[in-house]
Amino acid sequence: MDSRKDETAAVSHEGPAVRWMPGGPSGTEGEAMDDDNSVPTSATHPAPCPGTSPRWGRRPGAVRAGALGAALLTVAAGTLLACTAHAAPLGPALRADTNRDGEITPADDLGKDTWTRGRGALMLPNVDDDQRRCPTAGPAGTRLRDDRLAACHDAADTVVNGRADLADLAPAQIAADPRAVAGTTATVTAAPASRDHVGIFAERHGRMVRLGPGDRLTTRELRHGVCLGIEARDFVRDPKKWNGFADLVLRVDRGGHTAEDRVRLRVAPLVFEHDLMPMRRMMTADHTTEPAQVERGKRYDPSAQPRPTRSGEAVFRHDLRRGLDRAGLTAPLYNYPTGDDVWMQDLFKTAYASIPAPGGREHRVTVLLRSADVMPGTATRAFPLRDASRSAFPLLRGPGTGVLQQYDPRRVGSKDSQYYGSFSSTGNFGTLPPHTWRGHRYPVGRVVYGGNGGKESPDTSFLRMLTAQGYQRPIALDTSWLGVGHIDEFLSFVRARNARGWVAVVSDPDLGEKLLSGLVRHGQGGRPLVRGIAPKDTADPGLTIAGALRKPSLTRGTDIARRGIDAALRTLRVRAGLTERDIVRVPALFDVIDLPAGYPRHDVVANYLPGASNGVSTGTGVYLAPRQHAPAAGGGDVFERAAEQALRPTGTRIAWVEDWDYAHHLGTVGGEVHCATNALRGHAGTRPWWTERD
Structure with a gap:
């Protein structure tokens, strides 16, 4: 448990708002204190320097x-x-x-x-809201502007907002x-x-x-x-x-x-969570509730499972639940109102800030950093950012949790937002786990994101803010070759039994091509490429294994992806000392996206089969990855078997999640398990950010 509170209680809204006051080492609970309007720290003496209460000292x-x-x-x-x-x-x-x-x-x-x-x-x-005083709607339920929603927090006034605020x-x-x-x-x-x-x-x-x-x-x-x-x-x-x-x-x-x-x-700087941190709650989209409804005060229980409304949603949720159970994580899925938005990972990034507390502990505030994705076609000066990310204010902002946003308002109405806005989604940001390289110690890891330094990059003011933190020094990987432009399309991180304590899970289009070629050599080339999916629900009904190896957009996609991934790994070798021993390669198949004439980007690719690297580490030795739907041989899916064999030496097990209808086959480029989920993580065993050394 954190030095401040049990964070799950702080965001679950499943009971009265209380702040847990740990009375012993991490993982023990002390006194539960109701949040109130009183700042005095003792019933017999004013705060914060009472002379009579042993709780407060002399x-x-x-x-x-x-x-x-x-x-x-x-x-x-x-x-x-x-x-x-x-x-x-x-x-x-x-x-x-x-x-x-x-x-x-x-x-x-x-x-x-x-x-x-x-x-x-x-x-x-x-920047939290310890007494939940911040409004989320105006008179008669009118929606507040994005900037007004974000402007309210405990530091925005000149008073101490109760005992929990005193602790901050x-x-x-x-x-x-x-x-x-x-x-x-x-x-x-x-x-x-x-x-x-x-x-x-x-x-x-x-x-x-x-x-x-x-x-x-x-x-x-x-x-x-x-x-x-x-x-x-x-x-x-x-x-x-x-x-x-x-x-x-x-x-x-x-x-x-x-x-x-x-x-x-x-x-204290804004510190991104990393995937080795144990997951406390997995967040999934609730499509039955609109963000505006919870902003206006609709009673909402995030642990109550909503009625599935989208194709593939029920099996997606079922497989997530089964995978979490396998990982020893019994908390219910945390449902988050998005309306029709599937892409939970693109709404906000989970982070925190902390300062020292006695006994080597940290006192933390959780921060949800909204995506700087200015939505083309819907963005206005008053409502520039992704609408579904607004639900974080009424649902998650509160004791110990704040919501932050940073974007360049000049991007509203710009055509560049239509062509390049996806690079600003928070699904394009991750965290290289803790490591040491060339005398530099990064105890909470480093921010890693996709961009080429030009237009195909995230919002410049967002990047300026991350760099200005002075810690977790960001690393940019060129993802301009990807249609959606997100690093999670080819890269993730899981725990491992090695010197680093983790490995990078990386898409390998050459391995995917090699596995398919092996099937052709064994006389299986006439079988369908996509297994277990109705032909009408695939991009190329009737495409065979042999046909895939001859299809120009797939062979070209393999070449583009190979060069892009190799360049990214070279960057990680130079900037973080990654070696081949730190990389687990999983098979992948990339296809060149057919874009309309006049579109400024070209020769960009997307995963043709679900990308196994686009998964979620639970932080407890289980990796939630999308079912591959590749051809079977020897009694199992050849892509799934290859991924399992590659990860076996690390000690991390794969829990396969069906996401074809719900995420993979959605829209122009689709997405996978990581794209369609988000996570709240615990910090047990995490070293303080201030131990980072250059």
């Missing part, structure tokens, strides 16, 4: 000279913001968790006004100065470059109060010490506008003399 106060205390100002499960006194410093002392141990002590003083990758205080972007504030402390003479006052402000990007709260008169530039702390407060809480109001989006750093300045005025101290903090 209030920072005047101590006799030379006294040694165990200073503590923590953001943790059992201790949200607690201050304990130390001997009075010689001058004004402003402290934060510089050494990232989840506590504040004099050990944090060294280098506190600077920041390096190995040392420096952190603050959380407070990064701890800071003004040490007690019992020698402060009468008339001494002080201010705590952020330097001008970051003033609009951070919120500073102080415990005053039993409440957490937002401090403005002109608010002064009194002599009494300075004598007793002051507990502070710091929030970042957003992530870094454009480093030219804000680089993510905040210098907090304490200025103490004593009878015309001024003394100063300062601390530097950095906002």
Whole structure:
């Protein structure tokens, strides 16, 4: 369990909103605390620095000279913001968790006004909605603009929204100065470059109060010490506008003399989840409910299985359920209202941000990053992004979870969005799992996405934001040869029993061609290429195995895909040290897409048979992959058998999922299991992002 809460409870909407307060090591549960409007941390004393409650520790106060205390100002499960006194410093002392141990002590003083990758205080972007106060519809149920939906979160106001919100504030402390003479006052402000990007709260008169530039702390407060809480109001989006750093300045005025101290903090980056993380809930599309219905307050239970309405939907769900059971994941499918949109993976990317908590734990906020796909034909200035991704606001935004969006509004109405917009879908983004390469340590992996640096690339402002995080340094793979342009059309990652702990599952069109050629040599060339599917539901009714090997669009598709995949693997070898031992090749068959005259893209391909690499790792040793429907020989599907044999040494097992009607054969290029699902993952055993080293 996370240091903050049980995340499944936070998003399930299956019961009262409670925040779990872990009382022990990861995986144990402590006190359940109802979210309310009260910020005090104890029934007998105001928050966040109570002096009587053992839950909170001693209030920072005047101590006799030379006294040694165990200073503590923590953001943790059992201790949200607690201050304990130390001997009075010689001058004004402003402290934060510089050494990232989840506590504040004099050990944090060294280098506190600077920041390096190995040392420096952190603050959380407070973008969740702990009291579910954010509206999702206007008067009379009118739909809110996309930008208005996204603008509401806990950092958008100037108050602390209950106890759960208090936990999202990064701890800071003004040490007690019992020698402060009468008339001494002080201010705590952020330097001008970051003033609009951070919120500073102080415990005053039993409440957490937002401090403005002109608010002064009194002599009494300075004598007793002051507990502070710091929030970042957003992530870094454009480093030219804000680089993510905040210098907090304490200025103490004593009878015309001024003394100063300062601390530097950095906002925690947006961190993409990776596929080795164990899945908590698999998300699938609910086509019986429109996003607008849940925005307007329709009661919705995401665990209630909807009536299948699309061809192949029932068997798709059945096989997912069976595969999850095999993986030991018993939670119900998490249903997400999309209307007619099948492509769950293209709606948002699951990510998080975290800061240190005591005991080596992390305090996290989950973030759903909406796709920057400006939809051709339907996008307007008010509603530019994919409509189905809006359901994340009423359904998932809440305690411990925020929803974020970033896109270039100039793309609305542009023809480029019609031709190249798919590159901005979140299905085109993945995470290379944790690894070390050439002295660089990536404990939470690296972002990987498809694009060639030109028009066939994701939204530039979206990429700028990812790069600006400063961690998980993105790797671009040229996917301009793919019709949909997504990396999941040929690449995924699963756990493995090797030095890395994982392998890349990669489509191999040469292997697919080799398997078919072997069948022809054994006299099987006259059999249908596609097995188990009615001819009318295939692209080429009556196409045989031998005919496929002669079909120009398939032979050309094999050549294009081979060159594209080889180029991508070369990039991964150079940028991440991938070797052939780290690659599992699975058979594939690619076809050149027949596009209308005048279309600016040409010689692009799609999977002819379902792509086995377009699957989902459960993080527990099972890989959900689409049934292949390739010819059978020796008692089984030749493509499926080859994929199973390739993955067997890794220890990962394949659970086959029927997706031909529901996803593969849908539209111009279709998709597979990964495209049609999304996942909420756990973080047990994950190393902190701040241990990344260049």
